[in-house]
Amino acid sequence: MLTQIVKVDSQEPDLRLLAEPAEALRHGELVAFPTETVYGLGGAALNAATVERIFAVKNRPADNPLIIHLPEPLLAAGLTSEISEFEAALMARFMPGPFTLVLSRHERVPDIVSAGQDTVAIRCPENPVAQALMRLAGIPLAAPSANRSGRPSPTLARDVAEDLDGQIPFIVDGGACQLGIESTVVIARDDYPIILRPGLVTREMLADFAVEYFGAERAERNRKRAEARQRERSRPQASPISPGQKYRHYAPQARLDIFTGEDSAARATDLRARIERYLVAELPQTSAKSLIGLFISSATLKAFKGDLDGSAALPELQMEVNIYAAEPDPIAAAHELFAALRSFDRSGAAVIFAEGLSGGADVEAYMNRLRRAADGGAEEE
Numbered sequence: 452m453l454t455q456i457v458k459v460d461s462q463e464p465d466l467r468l469l470a471e472p473a474e475a476l477r478h479g480e481l482v483a484f485p486t487e488t489v490y491g492l493g494g495a496a497l498n499a500a501t502v503e504r505i506f507a508v509k510n511r512p513a514d515n516p517l518i519i520h521l522p523e524p525l526l527a528a529g530l531t532s533e534i535s536e537f538e539a540a541l542m543a544r545f546m547p548g549p550f551t552l553v554l555s556r557h558e559r560v561p562d563i564v565s566a567g568q569d570t571v572a573i574r575c576p577e578n579p580v581a582q583a584l585m586r587l588a589g590i591p592l593a594a595p596s597a598n599r600s601g602r603p604s605p606t607l608a609r610d611v612a613e614d615l616d617g618q619i620p621f622i623v624d625g626g627a628c629q630l631g632i633e634s635t636v637v638i639a640r641d642d643y644p645i646i647l648r649p650g651l652v653t654r655e656m657l658a659d660f661a662v663e664y665f666g667a668e669r670a671e672r673n674r675k676r677a678e679a680r681q682r683e684r685s686r687p688q689a690s691p692i693s694p695g696q697k698y699r700h701y702a703p704q705a706r707l708d709i710f711t712g713e714d715s716a717a718r719a720t721d722l723r724a725r726i727e728r729y730l731v732a733e734l735p736q737t738s739a740k741s742l743i744g745l746f747i748s749s750a751t752l753k754a755f756k757g758d759l760d761g762s763a764a765l766p767e768l769q770m771e772v773n774i775y776a777a778e779p780d781p782i783a784a785a786h787e788l789f790a791a792l793r794s795f796d797r798s799g800a801a802v803i804f805a806e807g808l809s810g811g812a813d814v815e816a817y818m819n820r821l822r823r824a825a826d827g828g829a830e831e832e
């Protein structure tokens with residue numbers, strides 16, 4: 452199959468260019484498109500054969516359910532059997548945006564979309580290209596990230612082509628995704644927002660909203676009850692509540708090592724120690740000159756270089772340095788992470804060192820993706 456790349460303006464896409472991809476979607480074909488989080492692989496959500504094809508193209512495990520994408524939250528009414536007042540308020544507050552809400556599933560949603568669960572995940576992307584395409588198609592779209600299962604999520608059209616070229620008729624190229632990591636996935640069936648996957652709608656924002664909605668005392672009572680019930684549901688012997696959590700995710704080909712510390716100076720010291728360990732323990736087993744990928748802020752890189760100057764130099768290192776921002780900032784790091792991992796893969800890096808960050812509400816989503824990329828991340832199971 453020939454994959455056509457349709458390039459459009461990221462803010463004001465020409466609807467004439469989107470007509471054909473939208474038509475393809477209505478006919479049950481698959482189209483990759485940009486959202487503010489990552490590129491999605493879209494297909495008609497209510498067409499079971501199309502949804503099967505999404506799983507096949509991605510090589511996605513059948514028990515990992517898909518998120519249904521809609522241009523506006525009101526359209527969720529036809530896909531869910533019940534929406535509580537609090538769930539509706541959450542949707543009104545955080546949609547459109549990088550936020551997914553898991554609701555009770557209407558029987559018209561095929562089993563395969565939800566991997567047999569009695570829930571359905573709903574999201575309304577804000578990205579203008581996604582909005583235009585969804586409205587033109589006029590049908591709910593199941594849309595997981597447009598990568599082969601296990602690989603870093605795509606944040607550029609070329610990343611999608613790298614994984615799916617020749618397997619889908621259209622990739623809509625709307626430039627770089629604004630945020631670069633996937634949506635926050637939340638379930639709120641017990642009148643409190645429980646995070647199933649962290650994202651840029653943060654724990655703090657959700658907690659503040661619950662307090663605004665219920666008042667501090669009732670929100671706290673609801674939180675305790677909801678967390679207890681959630682723990683009960685995700686006991687090891689029970690089926691995982693957000694099955695995507697158990698799979699290897701975002702993984703580059705090279706081993707990824709996270710260096711940490713309170714500030715840039717401490718992280719630079721930790722980085723140096725880790726590189727030294729690598730040189731002693733691992734490098735001798737691999738080819739003589741192997742490439743090191745480094746994902747780092749400019750401030751921490753400066754500290755690292757200072758460290759190198761001040762003591763016995765490390766042997767000549769071959770490094771690809773990817774500077775995600777001037778300062779150690781989790782939003783900027785999240786925006787660049789997946790593209791950097793793919794770039795290190797293309798360069799054939801033997802090992803990747805990435806800057807771990809701590810403190811602040813925005814750190815959780817970035818560190819979640821980084822840890823999963825580092826160890827394949829079955830840790831939350």
Ligand code: AMP
Pocket residue numbers: 515516517518553565568570571572594595596633636647648692693694695696
């Ligand atoms: P992806 O679309 O590849 O970003 O992955 C979607 C994520 O949403 C996965 O982690 C899924 O497990 C999660 N998800 C989708 N539908 C549901 C659902 N009905 N219940 C719980 N989690 C879900």
Ligand code: MG
Pocket residue numbers: 595596604
């Ligand atoms: Mg994914």
